[in-house]
Amino acid sequence: MRAARLPSTGSDLVVEEIPDPTPGPGQVVVKIAASGVCHSDVTIQNAGPGMPSVPYFPWTLGHENTGYVHALGDGVTDFEVGDAVAVWPGWGDGTCRVCRAGHEHICPNVSYVGVTQPGGWADYLLVPAARHLVPLGDLDPVEAAPLTDAGLTAYGAVSKVLDRLIESDRSVAVIGAGGLGQFAIKYLSALTSARIVAVDIDAGKREHALTIGASMAVDSTSDDAVGQLLNVSGDGLGVDAVIDFVGVDSTLALAAGVTAPCGAIVLVGIGGGTLPFGYTNPNQQVQVGTSSLGSRADLASVISLWKEHGINADATRYSLDDVNQALQDLAEHKIAERGVLVM
Ligand SMILES: [Zn+2]
Known part of the structure; x- marks a missing residue:
């Protein structure tokens, strides 16, 4: 052969x-x-x-x-x-x-x-x-x-945050809108009514994300990235879930800074970053976990x-x-x- x-x-x-x-x-x-x-x-x-x-x-x-x-x-x-x-x-x-x-x-x-x-x-x-x-x-x-x-890994991560997105007025950020992030946006769009925010440094990927189900796209390098994500629901509390497909220190810090109380952070990216963890950091009662395949x-x-x-x-x-x-x-x-x- x-x-x-x-x-x-x-x-x-x-x-x-x-x-x-x-x-x-x-x-x-x-x-x-x-x-x-x-x-x-x-x-x-x-x-x-x-x-x-x-x-x-x-x-x-x-x-x-x-x-x-x-x-x-x-x-x-x-x-x-x-x-x-x-x-x-x-x-x-x-x-x-x-x-x-x-x-x-x-x-x-x-x-x-x-x-x-x-x-x-x-x-x-x-x-x-x-x-x-x-x-x-x-x-x-x-x-x-x-x-x-790609489709499986994105679904594995999405399935871990679906319980945070059942009620109305929920929101979710997808950090990294490349191959895996695109699948995640499509699944979230089909399975939830949550507001989906694509976060990426690449303008082309942010634009593409808006065509496949994201309702908002944020440039993670912009000065007001944290402010935009905190105000997705208009109350300053942040998003109910973050899926990080990049996984470097800066994306994890962003995730920790914008996840609402009782939210969830799922790390998929193998960028090697780490996240400080304490009683109120990330927010109160936030669950932090990883997802593989x-x-x-x-x-x-x-x-x-x-x-x-x-x-x-x-x-x-x-x-x-x-x-x-x-x-x-x-x-x-x-x-x-x-x-x-x-x-
Ligand atoms: Zn075994």
């Missing part, structure tokens, strides 16, 4: 022929339809901060995978050859207390497809257990690829939201042979929403 592989840190990828995978007991080989191209991939390519090192070279990337069941290992009865599937990317041991509670993506023994297990920038992907697959039914796998990481049940919810509300990314398509162009366009911020490799 063809695979786009990273020969060494910082190199261009090379598309080459490697042996097709064959499934062992309980395993499934998926014929890849599409695999997303993500900023994490640029980080992995260059061994940047926040992502683990690849286990060996040459390495096959690709963690946003969809396709069709191609071959079943012994004992797999949940799927048939030809079924359209999304590949849930966080593969735990399936047996520990964390996994049994449904949080396999943060299992102490987790491995991630395309990061610490060979990924889907190839014709076929070996999936080590059928439970990592979510059926797509008659949905188009190419359209679904960005849902498996999303559970397999969350991915099923994301696929339902796509069916019911059409929530997805505008995907820029590339062929596998154009993988280096896709990575370059991503690094240069030339892709408006998400990029996908179509096999």
